[in-house]
Amino acid sequence: MEPTIIGLSIKIVRRPVSQTKSFVMIEIKISNDFTKTPGARYYTDGPNSGEEFYDKLLKAKYLEAIGKGVKLTVDLDGTDGYASSFLNEAFSRLGNEFGAEEVNRNLIIISNEVPKYIKKVKDSIYEKREN
Amino acid sequence: MKKGRINFWVVCISFFAGALISYLFMQFEFLEVDPTVNVTESILSIITLIIGLYIAVALKKRQDKNQNLYNHLQSKLNLCWESFLSFSNQIEILDQIPITEINKQMKIADQKISPLKKIFLSFELDAKYVNDIEANIDNLEHQLINKSKISNNVVDYSIIKGSIISSIDKINESFANAFKNLNDII
Numbered sequence: 001m002e003p004t005i006i007g008l009s010i011k012i013v014r015r016p017v018s019q020t021k022s023f024v025m026i027e028i029k030i031s032n033d034f035t036k037t038p039g040a041r042y043y044t045d046g047p048n049s050g051e052e053f054y055d056k057l058l059k060a061k062y063l064e065a066i067g068k069g070v071k072l073t074v075d076l077d078g079t080d081g082y083a084s085s086f087l088n089e090a091f092s093r094l095g096n097e098f099g100a101e102e103v104n105r106n107l108i109i110i111s112n113e114v115p116k117y118i119k120k121v122k123d124s125i126y127e128k129r130e131n
Numbered sequence: 132m133k134k135g136r137i138n139f140w141v142v143c144i145s146f147f148a149g150a151l152i153s154y155l156f157m158q159f160e161f162l163e164v165d166p167t168v169n170v171t172e173s174i175l176s177i178i179t180l181i182i183g184l185y186i187a188v189a190l191k192k193r194q195d196k197n198q199n200l201y202n203h204l205q206s207k208l209n210l211c212w213e214s215f216l217s218f219s220n221q222i223e224i225l226d227q228i229p230i231t232e233i234n235k236q237m238k239i240a241d242q243k244i245s246p247l248k249k250i251f252l253s254f255e256l257d258a259k260y261v262n263d264i265e266a267n268i269d270n271l272e273h274q275l276i277n278k279s280k281i282s283n284n285v286v287d288y289s290i291i292k293g294s295i296i297s298s299i300d301k302i303n304e305s306f307a308n309a310f311k312n313l314n315d316i317i
Contacts, residue, residue, distance in 0.1 A: 079234075085276050
């Protein structure tokens with residue numbers, strides 16, 4: 001009886017970059033990218049305000065994440081703490097400008113040191129602002 | 132090892148002595164001791180003694196467990212209050228405070244209260260008083276940050292100092308209530 005020969009070929013296909021983008025995230029670590037000592041609500045209150053954070057960093061990074069079709073991660077750990085007005089100003093602006101539901105879908109908040117901040121951010125996103 | 136063996140004998144001797152004494156008392160009628168042994172009564176007295184011992188040990192264990200939990204919660208609550216008092220003294224003396232200091236102290240307070248709350252919840256204890264403390268501290272932060280004048284990241288609360296002081300009093304009152312009720316909760 002003659003032996004049967006079986007041929008095996010393996011083809012390695014590289015996944016296109018566009019298909020791997022869901023694994024990439026845009027991240028803001030406030031203590032590294034903005035400040036370790038966040039301020040209050042407005043520019044007029046002093047440096048490192050929530051308004052400044054939104055204008056200079058949060059909005060730009062959010063647009064970048066949306067453009068790439070990925071989520072934006074905001075890491076709140078590593079700072080000396082946040083005034084509620086700082087978080088409220090930055091994230092209520094984001095929610096009002098881009099839509100609360102959409103922002104909520106595209107945003108990941110990390111706050112291991114003070115988990116309470118996550119609720120404050122979520123509440124702010126859904127807060128309606130008067131223009 | 133030796134200590135364990137001695138304890139064993141002490142317990143055994145005490146047990147039999149207790150059983151004998153209770154038996155003798157049961158036989159004691161008009162100052163006359165009945166020399167016959169009533170088997171049923173003897174067995175009953177031994178069973179009663181064992182049940183009594185079991186209840187005493189169970190109650191003691193429960194009391195020790197509650198005492199440990201009470202001590203733990205009391206020390207945590209105390210630490211939390213001490214930390215808040217040093218911050219509130221600073222607020223009471225001054226009229227202005229950097230916002231970074233408020234943020235820092237609020238973060239510290241939250242990091243002390245959150246674990247306390249978790250302990251209350253995990254032991255299924257009423258966390259009402261801890262929630263009160265947390266809510267009152269949040270209220271103080273709200274007043275300092277949103278009702279005061281802020282310039283160059285320095286909070287000037289001189290105009291609303293009266294209501295700030297009353298908020299601090301409220302927080303101290305909620306700490307006192309938590310201490311007072313810790314005994315009833317556990």
